[in-house]
Amino acid sequence: MRHKPLNNFFSDNKFIGSYLEYNKIPIFDKPEVCFIGRSNVGKSSLINRITKNKKLAKTSKTPGRTQSINLFSISNKLIFADLPGYGFASFPETLKKKLYYLIRNYIEKRIFLKNVFLLIDGKIGIKESDLETINFFIKKNISFAVILTKIDKCKKDLLNNNIKEIKNLLNNNSSNHYNIFSTSSFRNEGIKDIQKNIYGLAKE
Ligand code: GDP
Numbered sequence: 001m002r003h004k005p006l007n008n009f010f011s012d013n014k015f016i017g018s019y020l021e022y023n024k025i026p027i028f029d030k031p032e033v034c035f036i037g038r039s040n041v042g043k044s045s046l047i048n049r050i051t052k053n054k055k056l057a058k059t060s061k062t063p064g065r066t067q068s069i070n071l072f073s074i075s076n077k078l079i080f081a082d083l084p085g086y087g088f089a090s091f092p093e094t095l096k097k098k099l100y101y102l103i104r105n106y107i108e109k110r111i112f113l114k115n116v117f118l119l120i121d122g123k124i125g126i127k128e129s130d131l132e133t134i135n136f137f138i139k140k141n142i143s144f145a146v147i148l149t150k151i152d153k154c155k156k157d158l159l160n161n162n163i164k165e166i167k168n169l170l171n172n173n174s175s176n177h178y179n180i181f182s183t184s185s186f187r188n189e190g191i192k193d194i195q196k197n198i199y200g201l202a203k204e
C-alpha cells in the first residue's frame with residue numbers, strides 16, 4: 001500500500017469518549033486495538049503520530065494524568081483504545097488497584113480486541129510492571145506486540161540489548177511470535193510500520 005491512503009485512513013479519526021469503569025464502555029462491532037504502557041512512555045505522542053493528529057491523545061508532561069480508557073474511531077472502521085498508564089509509583093494504592101482492574105477487565109473481556117500494543121521505553125527497557133503485564137498477556141493468551149519508544153534518545157547498542165532481552169523473554173515464555181517495533185515519535189520513525197500492521201488487522 002502506498003503512503004497516502006494509509007495516512008488518510010488514520011487521519012480520519014474522532015474521539016468517542018472517556019471511561020472510568022469497564023462496564024460503561026460501549027461495544028462496537030468493529031475491530032479494536034489498544035495501547036498500554038508505563039506512565040510517560042510516550043503513548044500519547046505515538047497515538048498522535050499514528051493518527052496524524054497533534055491533539056487526539058493529549059500529550060502531558062504530568063505522568064499518570066490519564067486515568068480512564070479513551071476510545072477513538074478511525075475511519076469508522078476501527079477503534080483505538082488508549083489505556084491508562086501504569087507503574088506510576090506515587091499513585092495512591094486505591095487508585096493503583098482501580099486502574100489495575102480497569103485495565104485487566106478491559107484486556108480480558110473486550111470481545112473485538114484484535115491486538116494489544118505494549119509500549120516500552122527503548123532506553124529504559126523492561127521494568128517489573130512491564131514484566132507483570134507481559135506475563136498476564138501470555139497467561140491469558142492475549143495477542144500483543146511490543147513498541148519500543150523514544151529510540152532517538154537511545155544509543156544503538158543499548159537499544160539492541162533491550163530488544164534482545166525482550167526477545168529472549170518472549171521466546172522463553174511462549175511459542176507464539178510477537179512483533180517488536182522500534183519507534184520515535186519525535187523523528188516519525190517506525191510509525192508507518194505500525195500503521196500498516198493495524199491497517200492489516202482492520203481488514204481481517
Ligand atoms: P504518555 O504519558 O505515555 O502519554 O507519554 P507522552 O506522549 O505524554 O510523553 C511523555 C514524555 O516523553 C513527554 O515529555 C514527551 O515529549 C516525551 N516523548 C514522547 N515521545 C518521544 C520521542 O519519540 N522521543 C523523545 N526523545 N521524547 C519523547
